[in-house]
Amino acid sequence: MIPFIINWRAAVRSAVLVGGGDIPGVDIATVTGANKRPYVPATSWKGRLRHTCEAIANALGMLTCTAPDAAEMCPSCWLQRGGGAQVLEFSYAGRDYGPTCPVCRIFGSPWWPSPIRLTDLTFVRHQEGLTRTVDPTLRWQVSISRQTRSASAGRLFVAQVASPAGGPGTIEAAGSITGAVPEEDLLGLLVAGLLSLETLGHARSRGLGWLGPPIIELKVRAKNGEATEEMKTIEDPAAYAEEKLRLLVQRYKPHAAHVPDSG
Numbered sequence: 508m509i510p511f512i513i514n515w516r517a518a519v520r521s522a523v524l525v526g527g528g529d530i531p532g533v534d535i536a537t538v539t540g541a542n543k544r545p546y547v548p549a550t551s552w553k554g555r556l557r558h559t560c561e562a563i564a565n566a567l568g569m570l571t572c573t574a575p576d577a578a579e580m581c582p583s584c585w586l587q588r589g590g591g592a593q594v595l596e597f598s599y600a601g602r603d604y605g606p607t608c609p610v611c612r613i614f615g616s617p618w619w620p621s622p623i624r625l626t627d628l629t630f631v632r633h634q635e636g637l638t639r640t641v642d643p644t645l646r647w648q649v650s651i652s653r654q655t656r657s658a659s660a661g662r663l664f665v666a667q668v669a670s671p672a673g674g675p676g677t678i679e680a681a682g683s684i685t686g687a688v689p690e691e692d693l694l695g696l697l698v699a700g701l702l703s704l705e706t707l708g709h710a711r712s713r714g715l716g717w718l719g720p721p722i723i724e725l726k727v728r729a730k731n732g733e734a735t736e737e738m739k740t741i742e743d744p745a746a747y748a749e750e751k752l753r754l755l756v757q758r759y760k761p762h763a764a765h766v767p768d769s770g
């Protein structure tokens with residue numbers, strides 16, 4: 508296994524609506540922690556990131572399964588539907604997990620527990636040299652009726668969000684991923700997913716949850732099994748991701764149905 512640490516953060520461009528909270532009179536509340544501050548639960552962040560990595564893998568010609576339904580995930584989906592020959596077999600520590608897509612190798616399948624851990628995402632505001640956690644703000648939105656093209660009172664929508672409009676200073680979403688991947692080239696896909704993550708939370712169609720360009724710190728212990736070796740900081744995570752992603756596609760290439768020409 509290749510251990511790594513990733514610290515991820517991105518400016519919040521428009522209010523993030525997470526859901527999962529429960530406040531009387533508020534249609535959708537953003538979940539808040541013990542300190543009453545909004546956050547994005549790790550499971551929600553992980554789901555969005557997994558979906559982004561699937562889209563990248565598919566765009567590069569690698570087949571993936573479809574989380575989260577176990578019957579539609581590796582290896583069951585290939586055994587039932589066929590097509591497993593196009594997905595690389597996965598063996599680790601003397602155990603055979605059958606055809607397993609690159610996304611399951613990172614995020615886990617019903618048989619292979621996810622080897623990575625994500626923290627909850629917190630929202631912080633940088634203000635006057637201090638970093639503070641962000642208070643939730645209420646946002647009112649009116650649904651416009653398609654038929655009458657007018658707002659109806661019954662469709663007034665109140666949401667509690669983490670909003671950059673809640674006060675001065677830039678707000679950022681921040682979180683970490685730790686763990687290990689079974690093959691180093693998988694980090695290319697994971698980092699590419701983090702670099703491509705454009706939104707958080709619900710209601711993207713309402714213009715909510717848009718993020719600025721992410722800032723990623725990546726440390727990798729490159730040599731397998733040398734417990735004493737220090738984590739190495741990767742100077743340019745985007746270039747690293749591109750290189751590793753290329754290797755991952757090469758590894759899958761004989762198995763993939765079709766891989767686009769790199770030119």
Ligand SMILES: [Zn+2]
Pocket residue numbers: 571572573580581607608609610611612616
């Ligand atoms: Zn899979």
